[in-house]
Amino acid sequence: MTRRIVIVGAGIVGSSLARELAGRDGCQVTVLDRSPAGRLHGSTGHAPGYIGVLGETPVLTELARATVRIYRSLGDDAPGRARPGGGAGFEETGCLEVATSPAAYGTLRRRAALAREAGLAARLVDAGEAAALAPRLVDPATAVAGLHFPGDGTARAGLLTAAQRRLAEAAGAEFADGTEATGLEIRAGRVHGVWLADGTLVPSDDTVLASGVWGPLLAARAGVELPLTPVSHPYVYGGPRPARHPRGPFVRWPGRHVYARDHGDRDGIGTYAHEPRPVAPADLGVRAEEPWPGGQFDGAVAAALALLPPAHRFAPDVRLNGVFSVTPDNMPLLGPFEGLPGLWSATAVWVTHAAGAAAALAEAIDGGEPGPAALAPDRFAGEPAGELRRRALGHYNDIYAAG
Numbered sequence: 001m002t003r004r005i006v007i008v009g010a011g012i013v014g015s016s017l018a019r020e021l022a023g024r025d026g027c028q029v030t031v032l033d034r035s036p037a038g039r040l041h042g043s044t045g046h047a048p049g050y051i052g053v054l055g056e057t058p059v060l061t062e063l064a065r066a067t068v069r070i071y072r073s074l075g076d077d078a079p080g081r082a083r084p085g086g087g088a089g090f091e092e093t094g095c096l097e098v099a100t101s102p103a104a105y106g107t108l109r110r111r112a113a114l115a116r117e118a119g120l121a122a123r124l125v126d127a128g129e130a131a132a133l134a135p136r137l138v139d140p141a142t143a144v145a146g147l148h149f150p151g152d153g154t155a156r157a158g159l160l161t162a163a164q165r166r167l168a169e170a171a172g173a174e175f176a177d178g179t180e181a182t183g184l185e186i187r188a189g190r191v192h193g194v195w196l197a198d199g200t201l202v203p204s205d206d207t208v209l210a211s212g213v214w215g216p217l218l219a220a221r222a223g224v225e226l227p228l229t230p231v232s233h234p235y236v237y238g239g240p241r242p243a244r245h246p247r248g249p250f251v252r253w254p255g256r257h258v259y260a261r262d263h264g265d266r267d268g269i270g271t272y273a274h275e276p277r278p279v280a281p282a283d284l285g286v287r288a289e290e291p292w293p294g295g296q297f298d299g300a301v302a303a304a305l306a307l308l309p310p311a312h313r314f315a316p317d318v319r320l321n322g323v324f325s326v327t328p329d330n331m332p333l334l335g336p337f338e339g340l341p342g343l344w345s346a347t348a349v350w351v352t353h354a355a356g357a358a359a360a361l362a363e364a365i366d367g368g369e370p371g372p373a374a375l376a377p378d379r380f381a382g383e384p385a386g387e388l389r390r391r392a393l394g395h396y397n398d399i400y401a402a403g
């Protein structure tokens with residue numbers, strides 16, 4: 001018997017899931033996305049692509065570990081130059097976490113112990129070695145110590161998404177670009193299909209919301225509350241400079257809520273050190289991007305840039321105010337909605353966890369495996385929406401630890 005699986009969203013999560021499910025016995029996979037062909041209007045199109053395997057919980061670490069394994073295996077299928085330690089889409093640059101105070105050094109020591117428990121390579125280094133590992137990004141005058149994760153890396157999320165889409169299509173999945181889902185068909189307490197903007201019904205046995213920050217909108221039309229809060233987040237790029245290979249490690253300052261990346265021919269820096277800026281789902285446009293608000297974001301970016309060595313501080317050339325999801329416990333919403341059979345969530349998932357999350361969800365959909373209970377999308381059922389939103393926003397500044 002054919003099982004019709006409709007995935008709403010062709011970002012890195014929907015494309016990873018399509019690759020997992022396409023070609024499995026009896027599975028017919030259709031992916032709907034309102035973005036035009038070849039464009040990623042969701043968060044995936046904006047992520048600078050830090051992949052840190054060590055999460056704050058074992059379930060996140062396992063998802064990230066599985067994800068990196070899969071991204072590495074995509075090397076031959078992604079266009080572009082293959083890179084050391086992975087395919088074109090994943091580059092094993094390593095990650096360096098830097099402390100600029102004794103308290104932050106305490107955090108690094110705690111994370112070094114967590115890494116050991118998880119069996120991940122990680123090494124505490126002194127300030128001099130930290131600066132030698134990332135001379136453009138680490139200022140030896142302010143660094144106290146560092147924690148180096150050699151197996152972490154950076155992702156080109158667009159390439160990884162395209163590679164997985166190609167594999168899914170080759171295995172029989174159909175992608176409908178420029179196609180907006182406007183509602184769910186519910187009969188006898190079960191989801192039976194997805195309504196499109198042109199009034200067509202796409203019948204389904206299983207419907208997966210992989211629609212990122214827009215997930216709550218479609219869920220609400222089915223009477224389901226998805227406890228995900230879209231927030232906007234600043235990331236800026238410097239102007240082009242001579243390219244350097246290999247690229248240096250991704251750098252994070254956990255105590256300062258700042259991270260920076262060597263993009264090869266330019267540098268970039270992002271910061272969480274500002275009041276969280278939620279975006280009401282109803283106010284979202286079709287892109288996961290908001291206008292640059294100035295004010296608080298300018299101040300936070302200036303403070304972030306001051307962490308770089310004076311010679312390498314840059315004037316922002318491109319300012320991005322991207323939108324992604326936060327949840328009340330900083331974890332994805334992954335699995336079935338117990339109260340509405342036929343509907344699944346694959347939302348609030350980072351690039352860092354996307355392929356591993358897709359593998360776990362595919363096993364739940366196709367293999368009847370239970371899926372990680374800690375990630376069940378209705379785990380907050382019964383709690384007031386305002387309180388959940390408050391908790392989610394409270395985690396915004398801790399995101400550096402999420403992976």
Ligand SMILES: Cc1cc2nc3c(=O)[nH]c(=O)nc-3n(C[C@H](O)[C@H](O)[C@H](O)COP(=O)(O)OP(=O)(O)OC[C@H]3O[C@@H](n4cnc5c(N)ncnc54)[C@H](O)[C@@H]3O)c2cc1C
Nearest residue numbers: 009011012013034042043044047050181212322350351352
């Ligand atoms: C500035 C920024 C920095 C980030 N940094 C990192 C990082 O360093 N590391 C990391 O791991 N993650 C990072 N993230 C988070 C990461 O980008 C996202 O978690 C991830 O890309 C989400 O993927 P997705 O496929 O779930 O969602 P999306 O990429 O948003 O895809 C959802 C898709 O659903 C489609 N869609 C929505 N509603 C409908 C509808 N009704 N009908 C049809 N289609 C619909 C959209 O068009 C979209 O293409 C960052 C995000 C931003 C914005």
